[in-house]
Amino acid sequence: MRLSAFAAAASLALTAWASPLAAQDGPQVAVPGGVVEGAATGDSYVFRGIPFAASPLGDLRWRAPQPVVDWEGVRDATQTAAPCPQYSEGWNQQQADSWSEDCLTLDIRTPSLDGARPVMVWIHGGSNRSGGSGGPADSDLTRQGVVVVGIQYRLGVLGFMAHPELTAEQGGASGNYGLMDQIAALRWVRDNIHLFGGDPAQVTIFGESAGSQDVSLMLSAPAAQGLFDAAILQSGTPGFGQDFRTLAQAEAAGAMLGSVAELRAMPVQQIVDLTQRYETDSGTAITPFLTTVIDGRVLPAAPDVLLAAREPLPVIIGTDRVEFTAPDNAAEPTVRQFHGANAEALLAIYANETVDPRRGGVGTRALSDALFHCPADRLADLLVSHDWPVWRYEFDIGENGGLTRHAYEIGWVFERLPVGSEAFMQDYWAALAVSGDPNGVTGIGSPRPFWEPWRVDAARQLLIAQDRTEMEEGRPRAAVCALQENL
Numbered sequence: 001m002r003l004s005a006f007a008a009a010a011s012l013a014l015t016a017w018a019s020p021l022a023a024q025d026g027p028q029v030a031v032p033g034g035v036v037e038g039a040a041t042g043d044s045y046v047f048r049g050i051p052f053a054a055s056p057l058g059d060l061r062w063r064a065p066q067p068v069v070d071w072e073g074v075r076d077a078t079q080t081a082a083p084c085p086q087y088s089e090g091w092n093q094q095q096a097d098s099w100s101e102d103c104l105t106l107d108i109r110t111p112s113l114d115g116a117r118p119v120m121v122w123i124h125g126g127s128n129r130s131g132g133s134g135g136p137a138d139s140d141l142t143r144q145g146v147v148v149v150g151i152q153y154r155l156g157v158l159g160f161m162a163h164p165e166l167t168a169e170q171g172g173a174s175g176n177y178g179l180m181d182q183i184a185a186l187r188w189v190r191d192n193i194h195l196f197g198g199d200p201a202q203v204t205i206f207g208e209s210a211g212s213q214d215v216s217l218m219l220s221a222p223a224a225q226g227l228f229d230a231a232i233l234q235s236g237t238p239g240f241g242q243d244f245r246t247l248a249q250a251e252a253a254g255a256m257l258g259s260v261a262e263l264r265a266m267p268v269q270q271i272v273d274l275t276q277r278y279e280t281d282s283g284t285a286i287t288p289f290l291t292t293v294i295d296g297r298v299l300p301a302a303p304d305v306l307l308a309a310r311e312p313l314p315v316i317i318g319t320d321r322v323e324f325t326a327p328d329n330a331a332e333p334t335v336r337q338f339h340g341a342n343a344e345a346l347l348a349i350y351a352n353e354t355v356d357p358r359r360g361g362v363g364t365r366a367l368s369d370a371l372f373h374c375p376a377d378r379l380a381d382l383l384v385s386h387d388w389p390v391w392r393y394e395f396d397i398g399e400n401g402g403l404t405r406h407a408y409e410i411g412w413v414f415e416r417l418p419v420g421s422e423a424f425m426q427d428y429w430a431a432l433a434v435s436g437d438p439n440g441v442t443g444i445g446s447p448r449p450f451w452e453p454w455r456v457d458a459a460r461q462l463l464i465a466q467d468r469t470e471m472e473e474g475r476p477r478a479a480v481c482a483l484q485e486n487l
Contacts, residue, residue, distance in 0.1 A: 002065065009050060009436075012130060012175065012211050013107045014192065019336050022118055024204040026038055026039055026078065027040060027045050027072060027113060028038065029047070029155050029195050029196065030191055030195075031050060031073075031083050031119030031195065032067070032068050032188070032191075032192065033051055033068035033069065033070050033071055034070055034071045034072070034073070034074070034075055034178060035073075035074045036050050036075045036079045037074050037076060037077055037258030038075070038079070038108075039077075039078045043111065043142065043143065044109050044110060044111055044142045045108075045109070045111075045113060045196075045311040045449045046078075046108070046109050046204070047077040047084075047110070047137075047196070047335050048077050048078060048079060048081055048105065048107045048137055048139050049075075049077055049079065049080070049081030049105045049206060050075075050104075050105055050106050050107070050108065051068045051101065051104060051105050052068065052069060052104055052106050052151070052184055052185045053065035053066060053067070053068060053104040053181065053185075053188075054066040054068055054103040054104070054399075055068050055069075055102035055103075055104070055180055056101065056104060056154060056158070056177075057101050057102065057437070058264060059195060059264060059305060060085040060265075061158065061263070062161065062163070062166050062174070062177060062264070063177070064160075064170075064177070064184075064262065065104060065177075065180055065181050065184040065215045069199055070244065073119070074124055074394045074450060078236045079366070081103070081105045081107070081132075081133065081137050081152070081225070081287075082097050082098055082099055082100035082102070082103055083095040083098065083103060083131065083133075083152060083159070084098075084099060084100075084101070084103035084132070084152055084154050084155045084159070085100070085101055085103070085156070085158055085268050085269075085271070085272045086099055086100045086126075086129060086130045086131070086155050086156060086272065086275075087130075087156075087273070087275055087276065088128075089130060090205070092116035092130045092131060093128065093475075095130065095131060095132050096130075097246075100439060101158070101222065102442060102464070103152050103154070104106075104110075104132070104152060104153070104154070104181055104184070104346070105152055105183075106133065106148075106149055106152065106179075106188065106189075106388065107133045107136060107140075107150040108135040108147065108148070108149050108193075109139065109141075109142050109147070109148045109199065109331055110139070110142065110144045110147040110148075110196045110197045110259070111145065111163075111197065111265075112197045112369055112371045113123075113195070113196060113197050115195070115197045116198065116202075117145055117146055117147050117197035117198055117199060117202075118145070118147070118198075118202040118204065118430075118434050119146065119147045119148075119189060119198040119199060119200070119204070120136075120141060120146050120147070120148050120149070120192050120203075120204050120205075120206060120207060120421065120429075120430075120433050121149045121150075121151060121185070121186065121189055121203060121204070121205045121206070121213050121228070121319060122136045122148065122149065122150045122151070122207060122210075122211070123151060123153075123182060123205060123206070123207035123211035123215055124133075124150065124151075124152075124207065124210075124211050124234070125207065125208045125210045125211040125212070125325070125407065126155070126209070126210055126211075126289050127209070127210050127289055127290055128155060128156070128160055128178060128210045128213075128214070128287075128290060128338045129155050129156040129279075129287065129289045129471065130155065130156075130277060131151035131153060131155070131159050131199055131210075132152055133151070133152045134216065135242065135334045135410075135414050136148045136149065136150035137150060137322065138172050139413075139414035139415060140415055140416055141413075141414060141426065141429075141430065143155060143297065143416065143444055144426065144427070144430035144433075144434070144442045144443035144444055145430075145434065145442065145443025146430055146433050146434065146443065147193060147196060147197055147198035148198075149189055149193070149198075149421060150438075151180075151181075151182060152176045152185075153178040153179075153181035153182050153185070154177050154453060155178060155216075156272070156275040156278075156289060157254075157257070157271055157272075157274055157275050157278050158177070159178030159181070159210040159289075160175060160176060160177065160178055160288070160289045160293070161174075161175050161250075161253075161254045161257070161278070162174040162176075162250035162251045162253075162293060162295065163175075163251055163254035163255060163260055163263075164251045164254075164255055164258075164427075165255075165259060165260040166254075166260055167247065167251060168236065168373060169260070169298075170394075171297075172245065172296060172297075173295045173296040173297035173298075173467060174183060174247070174250075174251070174295065174297065175247070175250050175251075175254075175293050176233050176255075176293060176297070176298040177296045178214075178225070179214065179217055179218075179221065179298045179299075182214060182218060182224075183218070183221065183223050183224050183227070183298075183326070185374070186203070186224060186228060187203070189203060189227075189228060190203070190227055198309070198448065201227055201229070201288075202433070202434075203228040203229055203230075203337065204228065204229065204230040204231065204232065204433040205212075205218055205230075205231050205232075205434060206231065206232035206233075206234065206429070207229045207233070207234065207237050208234040208236065208407055208409075208414075209211050209234070209236050209406065209407060210236060210289070211234075211236065211241070212234045212236025212237070213235075213236035213237060213238060213240065213290060213292070215231050215232070215375060216231075216233055216236065216237050216238045216303065216379065217238060217292065217298075217299065218231070219231055219303075219310070219315070220238065220306040220307050220310075221298050221299060222298060222300065222306070223298065224311075224332035225311070229313060229314075229436070230314045230432050230433065230436055231313060231316075232315070232316040232318075232319075232429060232432065233315065233316065233317045233318065233376075233379075234409060234410070235318065235319050235323060235372055235373075235406060235407070235409075235411075236320055236372075237317075237318055237375040237379045238292050238303040238304075238375075238378055238379070239290070239291055239292040239303075239375075239376075240290055240291075240371045240372070240375060240482065241371055241372075241374060241375035241486045242284070242285060242289070242290075242305075242338070242371075242486060243290050243336075243486060244291070244292045244293070244294050244296070244302055245284070245288070245292065245295065246293075246294060246302065247294065247295050247296055249293075250288075250293045250295070252281040253278060253281060253283075253288060253336060254278075256278075256281050257274055257277070257278060259274055269323055271428075274328045275316075277343045282309055282435065285337055285338060286371070288294045288471075295330045296413030299314075303458040304382055306387050307382060307383065307386070309380070310385050312386060312388035313388065314388075314390075314432060314436045314437065315354070315383060315388055315389070315390050315391075316390075316391045316392075316393065316428075316429070316432060316438060317376050317378070317379060317380050317383075317390060317391070317392050317393075317454075318370075318392065318393035318394065318395060318404065318409070319373050319376050319393075319394055319396045320372075320394070320397070320404045320406060320407075320408060320409060321358055321368075321373045321394055321395065321396040321402050321403070321404050322354075322358075322359060322360050322364055322368055322397070322398075322403045322405060323367070323368040323371065323372045323373075323405070323406045324364070324367050324368060324371075324376030324405070324406055325360055325361075325363075325364045325367075325403070326361075326363035326364050326366070326367045327361070327363050328361045328363045328376060329349070329470055330363035330366070330367070330368055331350060331361075331362040331363040332347060334363065334366045335347055335370075338370040338371075339370070339483065339484065342483040342484070345483055345484050346366075346480060348360045349479050349480055349483075350366060350480075352363065353479070356476075358396055358404055364403075365477075365480075369477050369480050369484075370484070373476075373477045373479065373482035374477060374484045375483065375484075375486070376392070377392075377459070377474070377475055377477075377478075377481055378481070378484075378486075380392050380454045380459075381454075381456050384453075384454055384456050385456060386456065388452055389436075389437075390453060390454040391432075391451050391453055391454060391462065392439055392454045392459070392461040392462070392474060393451075393461055393462040393474075394461055394462070394463055394464070394472075395408070395409040395412075395425075395464045396463060396464065396465045396466075397419065397464065397465060397466045398466075399411070401466070405411060407426070409464075412424075412425040412426065412464075413425060413426055413429055416427075416444070419464050419465070419466070419469050420464070420465050420466060420467045420468035420469040420470070422446070422447065422448075423448035423449060423464075423469040424444075424446045424448065425449075425464055427442050427444065427445060427446045427448060428451060428462075430442040430443065430444075430449065438451050439451055448463070448469065448473075449469055449470055450469065451471070452471055454474065459473070459475050460472065460473060460474050461473075461474040465485060480483065
């Protein structure tokens, strides 16, 4: 069962929560490559489509990102930048109609060009095959006294294909080019965000779904160390609980598409058209762009090994109470597909457990547990066992009182919308960026429940619901999660 719904739900990360900008006199900033001119809003300056790397065209396809090429004159940074190449899945029609291979850009929204404010860098979702930098440039997070950045990265085959010829060409590793783009963008932020009123020594990365997984891989990747100081993971962990792929496995899938010379000479639309074939032929349970590849370069070892060895950082890890819905008759094939030898025991638990109506039917619970809830608990345990400060949450607000859904929490992050107990989810996020603790003071601040850190021996998590925001017992899916093994 392939989870195309991953990308469909992630559309909220890309198209929602935006508001029109009222342009005033445009501020100009000199950055690597030339001068960019943004737009002034009532309370912020916004810059869109700033290049952080050279266009990955022709011979630069499937190579590490290269330095920006200088441009002449002043570059207009007031218009939405083209997203990276992607095929239409319906929800992303706007991005599928407007993409360009010249897409390695970032957006910035800042309260002022002066000063040194905490920085929050958003990595968008979309199954690592869809989407764009999206809503951060239009959010009101800057009211919290932070600078907000949204980055783009190569997607699909262009961003995540490994190939034996590329491995031979590039010193024994290939693939994960989209992750290299993210690292390049973070380096750009470190080197240049001071020009936009940001503090390069106070950077938080955050993302949802595939973006959340990529945040966890930035935490893991040695080349990304020192580029940020805190992280927020919204519904995504390394590989979404699935087996990591070896470089050889990823290379075999790439080799089926043709030679590297043929692929580099191919029109980009033809490469986009190959993406679905690549996904089908890869033989993975979920899209191969979400199954973490241990490539030997960006990820020289499995994420759990790398995370255990690095310096701890403050991290928020969360899930939605319901991530994806599935019919009850999908429960058995879902469990058998993802859990092999433990399938019978898991099916027995699902058949006999007391049903929580806020978690949906058995098919929905099986899918959400396998890919989100259990991997999130295991990642929190791993980090805490190595002295990382971790805060765990579960989001349970749905439209008109219904079940929540994957990506629905994004609106409460990008806009300061109230949740239960008059708290504001955005305040917790901004507090982590400002102080390294979600209980700290923010640019706005609000009375809100104290968020206890996660403990392995006595786990508690923050429930963010429509009628209440409060601590609750952690591991609500403990019986199921005990039978799952992968990170």
